[in-house]
Amino acid sequence: xxxxxxxxxxxxxxxxxxxxxxxxxAEMGVQCGRVLARPxxxxxxIYNAGGRSLVIIMLSGLFTGMVLALLGFNLLQRFGxxxxxxFAAALALLxxxxxxLTALLFxxxxxxALTSEIGLMRATDQLTAxxxxxxxxxxxxxxxxxxxxxxxxxxxxxxYDVVGLFGAHLVGVQMLGIDNGSFWSQMQxxxxxxxxxxxxxxxxxxxxxxSLIAVYEGYHSEPTAEGVGLATTRTxxxxxxxxxxxxxxxxxxxx
Amino acid sequence: MTDEIIVDVRDAHYSVRGRxxxxxxxxxxxxxxxxxxxxxxxxxKTTLLRLITAQIYADRGEVIVFGENLAxxxxxxxxxxxxxxGMLFQDSALLSDMDVFENVAFPLREHTDLPExxxxxxxxxxxxxxxxxxxxxxxxxxxxxxxxxxxxxARAVVMDPExxxxxxxxxxxxxxxxxxxxxxxQQLNQALGITSIIVSHDVNELSSIAHRSYLMxxxxxxxxxxxxxxxxxxxxIVRQFMSGDPDGPSPFHYPAPELSGQFLADTHxxxxxxxx
Numbered sequence: 001x002x003x004x005x006x007x008x009x010x011x012x013x014x015x016x017x018x019x020x021x022x023x024x025x026a027e028m029g030v031q032c033g034r035v036l037a038r039p040x041x042x043x044x045x046i047y048n049a050g051g052r053s054l055v056i057i058m059l060s061g062l063f064t065g066m067v068l069a070l071l072g073f074n075l076l077q078r079f080g081x082x083x084x085x086x087f088a089a090a091l092a093l094l095x096x097x098x099x100x101l102t103a104l105l106f107x108x109x110x111x112x113a114l115t116s117e118i119g120l121m122r123a124t125d126q127l128t129a130x131x132x133x134x135x136x137x138x139x140x141x142x143x144x145x146x147x148x149x150x151x152x153x154x155x156x157x158x159x160y161d162v163v164g165l166f167g168a169h170l171v172g173v174q175m176l177g178i179d180n181g182s183f184w185s186q187m188q189x190x191x192x193x194x195x196x197x198x199x200x201x202x203x204x205x206x207x208x209x210x211s212l213i214a215v216y217e218g219y220h221s222e223p224t225a226e227g228v229g230l231a232t233t234r235t236x237x238x239x240x241x242x243x244x245x246x247x248x249x250x251x252x253x254x255x
Numbered sequence: 256m257t258d259e260i261i262v263d264v265r266d267a268h269y270s271v272r273g274r275x276x277x278x279x280x281x282x283x284x285x286x287x288x289x290x291x292x293x294x295x296x297x298x299x300k301t302t303l304l305r306l307i308t309a310q311i312y313a314d315r316g317e318v319i320v321f322g323e324n325l326a327x328x329x330x331x332x333x334x335x336x337x338x339x340x341g342m343l344f345q346d347s348a349l350l351s352d353m354d355v356f357e358n359v360a361f362p363l364r365e366h367t368d369l370p371e372x373x374x375x376x377x378x379x380x381x382x383x384x385x386x387x388x389x390x391x392x393x394x395x396x397x398x399x400x401x402x403x404x405x406x407x408x409a410r411a412v413v414m415d416p417e418x419x420x421x422x423x424x425x426x427x428x429x430x431x432x433x434x435x436x437x438x439x440x441q442q443l444n445q446a447l448g449i450t451s452i453i454v455s456h457d458v459n460e461l462s463s464i465a466h467r468s469y470l471m472x473x474x475x476x477x478x479x480x481x482x483x484x485x486x487x488x489x490x491x492i493v494r495q496f497m498s499g500d501p502d503g504p505s506p507f508h509y510p511a512p513e514l515s516g517q518f519l520a521d522t523h524x525x526x527x528x529x530x531x
Contacts, residue, residue, distance in 0.1 A: 128348065133365065134366065
């Protein structure tokens with residue numbers, strides 16, 4: 001009985017939390033339309049969220065591609081089909097590793113930065129000061145950062161995929177001696193637009209989730225050092241879990 | 256100077272998580288006057304400012320600003336009211352990603368379509384008034400506390416507000432900066448006729464510039480009058496606050512068990528633990 005009551009309480013709290021996020025998104029969504037009239041605000045945030053994540057994304061993409069090539073070569077060699085390495089690496093990167101790893105890295109780098117920045121603005125009364133100057137922080141602070149994250153994620157995923165393929169080519173063709181023509185032609189003939197579409201849809205969905213969680217947690221963090229720290233942790237944990245959960249659901253939907 | 260009431264708080268009640276902050280608080284700020292709200296720390300002075308600026312709403316009672324009941328305004332009307340109001344925050348609250356110039360220019364850029372040359376002139380004029388025209392390109396983290404307060408004051412007045420609200424404007428200022436801020440508040444009031452509400456516990460500074468003072472304690476106004484009237488008051492709580500006595504109706508100590516009982520109990524527990 002007690003466990004049942006506790007379970008009900010947890011479900012109610014979860015539903016209430018989702019409801020609060022939905023209301024927050026609706027309020028911010030209205031402001032997103034207005035922010036698009038001032039593209040400089042969004043462009044700055046694309047630079048902050050996307051541009052500043054480029055190095056870590058490119059490094060991770062390069063090493064992921066290189067590891068993929070090593071593993072793929074080792075596996076495909078057993079079946080005498082190592083020429084399919086380009087195709088295997090491209091599929092793994094475009095459909096799965098590109099969107100998922102980019103999103104996880106984005107949540108850890110840009111998501112935490114967004115949460116802590118907005119949280120600190122809350123803690124130092126900057127958001128209140130804006131409200132007192134009759135400027136809605138949802139329009140000036142939150143919406144541009146959300147849009148910046150949303151736009152950055154597919155672009156970063158594209159960069160990750162390209163650099164990952166370069167890494168796979170580097171190891172597969174330059175180091176392991178796979179034929180250059182086979183590497184690219186197998187990829188070109190086997191990878192379909194459907195596979196590319198899956199990667200794009202995933203990156204947009206992950207970008208939406210990561211950015212929404214980051215700005216929501218920052219905006220609602222307790223205005224203390226501990227509160228901002230906890231909100232930052234919640235951003236990483238919630239984003240990571242949701243990315244993996246949604247990845248499974250989207251992969252299932254695209255099969 | 257007229258008798259028009261700009262801010263009228265009527266019998267306000269407000270509680271947070273079961274703790275009563277205001278229980279029947281009433282005060283008025285008259286047009287063109289400097290109204291001081293004094294009181295010991297923790298009596299809800301800053302909360303009162305949040306009430307007046309519609310950041311929070313009274314559980315009971317009315318808060319009327321510029322003749323309009325804040326509880327009846329929608330968010331657009333609240334923003335319109337705030338455009339007529341300037342606020343100086345206790346910790347300045349400068350926007351950390353903008354330099355001093357952009358901080359002061361921020362309200363102008365958001366609410367007006369003034370040409371850049373005019374914005375520049377207005378911002379530099381306000382910065383010159385607070386003595387920081389030369390600091391226009393500094394970032395907030397490069398400013399001392401007093402400088403940040405002066406920049407925040409320039410920002411608060413850049414839209415020429417009708418009502419200016421100061422939250423603890425004298426805290427942490429050196430004597431020079433304090434004198435400058437005092438003179439600025441007086442000048443703004445006298446030259447532009449700005450109605451001012453100052454929340455502080457600095458009795459001497461406030462008494463030198465305020466037209467009317469209110470003393471807050473225990474969630475309500477316990478005394479009101481001109482600074483001279485408060486100074487001459489025989490009310491025990493007014494006397495205690497004005498002279499800074501630790502003993503009086505307003506306790507210095509937060510409620511706690513008897514000192515001797517608590518210390519003896521701790522000593523006894525230590526001895527029992529040691530003997531066991």
